[in-house]
Amino acid sequence: MHKIITKKEIAPAVKLFEIKAPLVAKKARAGQFVILRIDENGERIPLTIANFDAQRGSITIIFHEVGKTTKQLGGLNEGDNIADIVGPLGNAMVSKKYGTVVCIGGGVGIAPIYLKIKAFKRAGNEVISIIGARTKELLILEEGIRKTSDELYIATDDGSKGHHGFVTDVLQELIDTKKNIDLVLAVGPVVMMRAVGNVTKRHGIKTVVSLNPIMIDGTGMCGACRVTIDGKSRFACVDGPEFDAHLVDFEELMNRQRIYLDEEDVALQKFEDHKCH
């Protein structure tokens, strides 16, 4: 059992939980994730470790309420318990000195890049951050990221803040104007990661993305999370989740994320009906 110590709503339908998980907190590194199961009937879902504190024995997760499990999770309160949390899972790239690193976060993908930005800074890199969302309310962690990064750019789909358009427009401009970029890290919706990959490929800039296929065990047992990298099948939970963007088959990933659309609707419908009574 893992107790929720702090709960905050940091944007509409985006929640932040600090949860007791001493074993995970002790070993966690930026870029790794946990798998949690709320209760006996629950599904196992992966969430990135957005922060960790070994001393307090806690981890922080930030999640977007998109379906049954994340909505149910969002309904829990401080003091409530989560049945199972396992981690830290996945490999994370070493945050060594590359030179100039551009960190791009889209939507809730902004959460995982925050730790990465800090780690890249600590390793002595110049860090330029670009965060993007549909609209300005969804730009989470802006203040922290601004403080940690050497430069911060913002893009919103509706133009309510920063550049009116996509994060890739900003990236393209950075490349065009001046910057000698050594590494790009992008975390967010698959379409965004694919678009970033397309831009940087043209300019030969090494780019790492964090993939989010459907997972179950997270330990390499089921193969549900398989993705095609450079023509070869790999398991994102143990071989990733970070991969070279230029080698990822994004079409396949998007397709595989849609396998359970119908069932996800059924589960959500049942959950909402239940809540109303």
Next chain:
Amino acid sequence: MSLRLSMPELGLKKRRHSFDEVALGYSAEQAIAEAKRCLQCASIKSRNIKAECVRGCPTETDIPRFVKYVSEGDFDSAIEVIKERNALPAICGRVCPYENQCEKLCILSKKGEALAIGGLERFVADHERKKNIKVSKKAETSGKIVAVIGSGPAGLTTAADLAKLGHDVTIYEALHEVGGVLMYGIPEFRLPKEIVQAEVEYVKRLGVSIQTNVVIGRSIGVEGLLEKFDAVFIGTGAGLPRFLNIPGENLNGVYSSNEFLIRTNLMKAYKFPEYDTPIKIGKKVAVIGAGNVAIDSARVALRLGGEDVCIIYRRSEKEMPARAEEIKRAKEEGIQFKLLTNPVRIIGDEGGWVKQIECVRMKLGDSDKSGRRMPIPIEDSEFTLDVDTVIIAIGQSPNPLISKVTNGLKTTRGGAIKIDENGRTSLEGVFAGGDITPGTATVIEAMSAGKRAARAIHEYISR
């Protein structure tokens, strides 16, 4: 000579849509009658002569002695005899390939009517469970502590034996449930999960502590465990699913048998939406492979609503590695067998969903090293089958996580952890057994490996 008593089974009609156990077990009268058929072949302890059947059992259960008690109606004494050698009899009595082990060597098998040893073992264990399982005697506390990684049959047995010897044992399990393949792999209708949990309870009552949701190699390393514990046992099993490496394997609708069975058994997707985890099953299902895992997958697919379920296997019936009894039941339930057939690619529709599977016909050539005849493709014999679900069940490889992150732990080319005859690995104080080591592939073998390792660990920490 009287004939072997067949075990009552769930009716065929009921079976197709239910996850209830298929084999129903003997009644007390039936068990006594069956036990009376045993010839009580001589076992002479002093001269170390064992009855044939005992030689066939990997844990050397004293079969004549327990069967004698059954024939006398003394089931309590019978279970004590079994438990001298076997901590999980209700499980072995269900899933042991006894037709190839104890029953194969039984004298009565010469006439084709081997004693139903597995069935009797199951009866006795079930009888005990209904009454409450008695905890075996334990030695005095030794003050030594041992970590066991993995809670499959290998880990559970090692832990139980060490606890009985007075050691303080902690099991670390990566998943949220205890039992390994017994929980996530073998389906409910063949091994009810309630029975696995009863046996796990028994191990806990011996004083073993179990921590779930701990992935060794991630949450803690083997090195970290060695700092705290006097010895470590690795029983992490063969959890890495193999794929065919043919085009189309990542299409939607293609499962590894592991994913298919984990969703169904561990996450209870067959009860979706009462349970949150979904599973998607088409009307036309092809399962590739012919081991226990493949047969289980096919029978699960049928129960989840698959209408045309077939097994695709590149060799002939004779070479199928699954248990004969289960193949027979699968056939009764209506599963088709497409033998001497090998898939070459999986074909998808525009939406990225599997639509067809292209296969080639095979013929058997010369024998390979294992003595099985090698399948060879017949030229220009390709054909396609319409399918909407494909399950790849061609086997699992040893779980690579721990060996990848543990310095100095030697493995074979196939990734299995190397051990000597006592279960010792290349690292001091680290032992291993079960499917993570070479040559093990059954529950009972995993258990006997666990027993051997427990003895060796006991010696090692008591030096």
